[in-house]
Amino acid sequence: MSFADKINSEFELAEKNASGEHVLAHIRKDAFTSFQKLGIPGNRHEEWRYTNIKTQLPETLSIAGHTTWNVSKDGFNGFADIKATKLVFLNGVLNTGLSTIIEETGVTVGSLKEHLGHNTALTEKYFGKLVNKYEDHFSMLNTAFVNDGAFVHVKKGITATHPIFIINLYNSPENFTQSRNLIIVEESSKLDVIVDFQNQGSSSYYNHVSECFVGNNADLNVTKLQTSTQHTTAVHTLEAEVGRYAKFTCTTISLEAKLIRNTTNVRLCGENSEAHLNGLYYGTGTSLIDNHILVDHLVPNCQSNQLYKGILDEEATGVFNGKIFVKQDAQKTNAFQSSKAILLSDEASINSKPQLEIFADDVKCSHGAAIGQLSQDEVFYLRARGIHESDAKSILTYAFASQIINTITTDALKVYLDNNLKERLHLNF
Amino acid sequence: MLSIKNLNVAINGQQILKDFNLEIKTGEVHAIMGPNGTGKSTLASTLAGKEAYEVLSGEVIFKGKDLLEMSPDERAREGVFLAFQYPVEIPGVTVTNFMKAAINAKRRHFGLDPMDAKDFLKLMRQKMELVEIKKEMMSRSLNEGFSGGEKKRNEIFQMAMLEPSLCILDETDSGLDIDALRIVANGINKLRSPERSFLVITHYQRLLNYIVPDVVHVMFGGKIVKSGGKELALELEEKGYDWIKDEVAAEA
Numbered sequence A: 001m002s003f004a005d006k007i008n009s010e011f012e013l014a015e016k017n018a019s020g021e022h023v024l025a026h027i028r029k030d031a032f033t034s035f036q037k038l039g040i041p042g043n044r045h046e047e048w049r050y051t052n053i054k055t056q057l058p059e060t061l062s063i064a065g066h067t068t069w070n071v072s073k074d075g076f077n078g079f080a081d082i083k084a085t086k087l088v089f090l091n092g093v094l095n096t097g098l099s100t101i102i103e104e105t106g107v108t109v110g111s112l113k114e115h116l117g118h119n120t121a122l123t124e125k126y127f128g129k130l131v132n133k134y135e136d137h138f139s140m141l142n143t144a145f146v147n148d149g150a151f152v153h154v155k156k157g158i159t160a161t162h163p164i165f166i167i168n169l170y171n172s173p174e175n176f177t178q179s180r181n182l183i184i185v186e187e188s189s190k191l192d193v194i195v196d197f198q199n200q201g202s203s204s205y206y207n208h209v210s211e212c213f214v215g216n217n218a219d220l221n222v223t224k225l226q227t228s229t230q231h232t233t234a235v236h237t238l239e240a241e242v243g244r245y246a247k248f249t250c251t252t253i254s255l256e257a258k259l260i261r262n263t264t265n266v267r268l269c270g271e272n273s274e275a276h277l278n279g280l281y282y283g284t285g286t287s288l289i290d291n292h293i294l295v296d297h298l299v300p301n302c303q304s305n306q307l308y309k310g311i312l313d314e315e316a317t318g319v320f321n322g323k324i325f326v327k328q329d330a331q332k333t334n335a336f337q338s339s340k341a342i343l344l345s346d347e348a349s350i351n352s353k354p355q356l357e358i359f360a361d362d363v364k365c366s367h368g369a370a371i372g373q374l375s376q377d378e379v380f381y382l383r384a385r386g387i388h389e390s391d392a393k394s395i396l397t398y399a400f401a402s403q404i405i406n407t408i409t410t411d412a413l414k415v416y417l418d419n420n421l422k423e424r425l426h427l428n429f
Numbered sequence B: 001m002l003s004i005k006n007l008n009v010a011i012n013g014q015q016i017l018k019d020f021n022l023e024i025k026t027g028e029v030h031a032i033m034g035p036n037g038t039g040k041s042t043l044a045s046t047l048a049g050k051e052a053y054e055v056l057s058g059e060v061i062f063k064g065k066d067l068l069e070m071s072p073d074e075r076a077r078e079g080v081f082l083a084f085q086y087p088v089e090i091p092g093v094t095v096t097n098f099m100k101a102a103i104n105a106k107r108r109h110f111g112l113d114p115m116d117a118k119d120f121l122k123l124m125r126q127k128m129e130l131v132e133i134k135k136e137m138m139s140r141s142l143n144e145g146f147s148g149g150e151k152k153r154n155e156i157f158q159m160a161m162l163e164p165s166l167c168i169l170d171e172t173d174s175g176l177d178i179d180a181l182r183i184v185a186n187g188i189n190k191l192r193s194p195e196r197s198f199l200v201i202t203h204y205q206r207l208l209n210y211i212v213p214d215v216v217h218v219m220f221g222g223k224i225v226k227s228g229g230k231e232l233a234l235e236l237e238e239k240g241y242d243w244i245k246d247e248v249a250a251e252a
């Protein structure tokens, strides 16, 4: 049986088991129909040219299959230093025993399955609404199959005091796990979300989707951590829609991977809204880290920043594709993009491509891409003070990366990443 | 301390140092003066081990060891310090972290454990006072956005921290205002000791009023063409370099 046939029969089975379900069933079915048309993309597909995901997903993987295992409280990194509501997911399913919730007025968190299952209006309004915009292969697959995920809702006018920390643990080399977040911050509310991914198995495969709704005048700050994701083959899609005077920040930190694709699509739908998309990736071994970003300016007077930095060592590959779309109506757009990568070895490589499509005439748009090595003069300056060449390079690499880490506003998280990076670079200051 | 014999150095295929000779004894202060482009910084960079400078022939013995055989960082750990004419700006590396890495590299070289945090801060404080550097400077990125004078002070601060045996100062005085010159010169003087030698490259006699040299050399066309006592600096200040050039031409 081909992979496609296998996916079809798995969907039929899943549908049968879930029969009689409400509005979700329709959303699933529509998504699956879209997916059937799209399939799993090969490298002839423009968006997947440098990331041949198809060859990296064994055809034996089960999409609907789900396994779980026993994890103790200290069997994973629970980020004890960070005070937050913590939701822990095992292969995409909420584990309440491992989760800790700090109650806050106006803030609802929990299992996606539970919340959508009980609330048709909510489901119709939000679920799958953003991923539909770009009809992406993996988002469609995810919508068709997803079983559970994180649900986060902040009511109008509420500033959440503590971050919501979503910890996703995976351990299954047999399944292509579909996991998901739905994050809704209503008008004039404010929230920080941290999403972490940890691989606990010999290898793991997953397809993770986040849909983020940022209401008028709201502020949502999402940090994605891929720091314990060795042996991980994953596709991440984050979709955000940003309202008037609202602000959306997304920081993606990828320090370990077998193959990780991060697609981040932001739609600036309300005037005077802003998006800040920062990223840091560090590839070693034969890892491939791919960041595809799209900022879609749909209305006037919005601003966006993309600031990505990559470090590629050994035989690692990086892919950066940064799109800025400025629609005809979006006058007075201010869009900025910067992508910098340093290659620490001759075998490392990066494919970097800015892509600007501007249909309005009164816009400020700038982009810069730089690929290079560490500065010889800087290395020499450090060596001239007695620092060994390898340490000098590590210090400069650390300095290069810390610009992104320093944009993180949760102090304990910044410290965690700072230490993580120093450890990776064998630095001890 | 330092013995340079018949040193020939080229950069980009162009020979700059030509049969250069210099002998500096332990505890001595030597000054090198000379017109722009004669190779003073080339000499300094060659001693520090900058790759672009190609040693064609000659030898450099530092404390009994072949300096040219050592990597730039090894030279530094062994006690060579170059205060750069144009210190590089390094965004993202704080002065404190940089110094910690440098001090501990040197300690490791001599089989010592890393310095503990308290001692390190104490040492930093002491040496900052020496060149009157403000504490805020230590948490800033190395040389980034520093004024010309601040960069030079920072070089001397680093020198004080690392306690080298051979201090090479490449135009440390240029770009300093009158007060800063006095502060930096006083800082350097406090580091003078019978165990430490100095090679001071400068264009101005002014600095040598503070740091009184044992020997003054005039460099021209890639080599030393005249040496004398501290009065030679005064004479150059008064008369310029033309008479030296004439002397060299007459000899040739």
Ligand SMILES: Nc1ncnc2c1ncn2[C@@H]1O[C@H](COP(=O)(O)OP(=O)(O)OP(=O)(O)O)[C@@H](O)[C@H]1O
Binding pocket: B011, B012, B014, B016, B034, B035, B036, B037, B038, B039, B040, B041, B042, B043
């Ligand atoms: N990278 C290079 N490529 C080619 N020539 C170089 C290079 N660096 C230096 N030179 C040349 O070498 C010569 C000596 O330069 P150097 O910097 O040593 O002079 P200097 O005596 O220090 O001058 P100044 O007093 O202006 O500092 C100059 O003619 C300079 O142009």
Ligand SMILES: [Mg+2]
Binding pocket: B040, B041, B042, B085, B170, B171
């Ligand atoms: Mg010079």
